Amino acid sequence: MDLTTEYLGHKLKNPIIVGSCGLTSSVNKIKTFENSGAAAVVLKSLFEEQVDQENLKEQDTNMYLYPEAADYMKTYTNEKSFDKYLTLIKDAKKEVNIPIFASINCYSAGNWTDYAKKIEQAGADGLELNVSLLPSDFEISGSENEQMYFDIIEKVRKEVSIPIALKMSNYSAGLSKLIKELSWTKNVDAFVLFNRYYRPDINIDTLDLESYSIFTSQSDLAESLRWVLLMSDKIETPIVGNTGIHTGEDVIKQILAGAQAVQVVSAFYENGEEYVSVMLEHMKEWMEKKNYNSIEEFRGILNQKESLKKGFERVQFMKYYGSAE
Secondary structure, eight states, rough: OOOOOOETEEESSSSSSSSSSSGGGHHHHHHHHHHHOOEEOOOEEEHHHHHHHHHHHHHHHHSSSSSHHHHHHHHHHHHHHHHHHHHHHHHHHHHHOOOEEEEEEESSOSSGGGGGHHHHHHOOSSEEEOOOOOOOOTTOOOHHHHHHHHHHHHHHTTTTOOOOOEESSSOOHHHHHHHHHHTTTOOOSSSEOOOOOEEEEETTTTTTTOOSSSOOOOGGGHHHHHHHHHHHTSSSEEEEEEESSHHHHHHHHHHTTTOOOEEEOHHHHHHOOOHHHHHHHHHHHHHTTOOOOOOGGGGTTTTOHHHHHHHHHOOOOHHHHTTTO
16 A cells, blocks of 8 residues: 655655644654654644743842843743753754654744754754734734735745745634645645634633643544635645644545645654554555555545535534424
């Protein structure tokens, strides 16, 4: 079975990429994923907020220093956090043979973009920009929020020549138009649909804010699957499916919809790094049953069916099941 695919300028041995998470912050874990069959990994994200918080902490504990010293401490904290990340990239590239993609979780086109070049110099095979835009500011319009995507990718593209993937939100009044216009910039080499936000919950006993389940379920697959199918034949830029992918069958669904590859996280937390081989075996069994010799033979075959697309465009439950009793 030929499971190979192309992603960010690299030929991957199969479409399963380990998404950015705590499991990819260790070289030993990455080696285990490689041995289990993973085609590539996205390193745990360096957070723009994380660096900002460390800066503030350093400033708070050094308020007695004169202003020039405080500025120095802020710069030092930035460099210290980033040096650890660069070391992870370098060490991973020495130890494994699969592509290593760096990741930055960002929300602005700030000074962090200056570090993109250092990520490239450290040997990263590509850079994933996880742009976290939650349209919660009453003073910012939808178009202003979406402009941030363009600003960030343009600024980063000026810094690096390695491929850039944009992991974006599904928050948009005109998502299909937004993705299309972003693809026209030629600053994005792939789209990852979608990033997954922190999901808050409320403890009614303690009246505290808590986190809802940090892991996805297979029911989360639908949103990504919908937009991969609707967009994959409308733009030339490759699309990667993300969120809710827990089995080999889920990978197959994304490829049928037109995905170039998939990113998986929660399934590995629940089943271990070795679960990659199980997912791959499920794919091979299905392909043999359907007489497919390569994933290229069935990639995107469902995005050509307009009747199927109409079903994926439906947003009202009763519009589809109105006759149910």
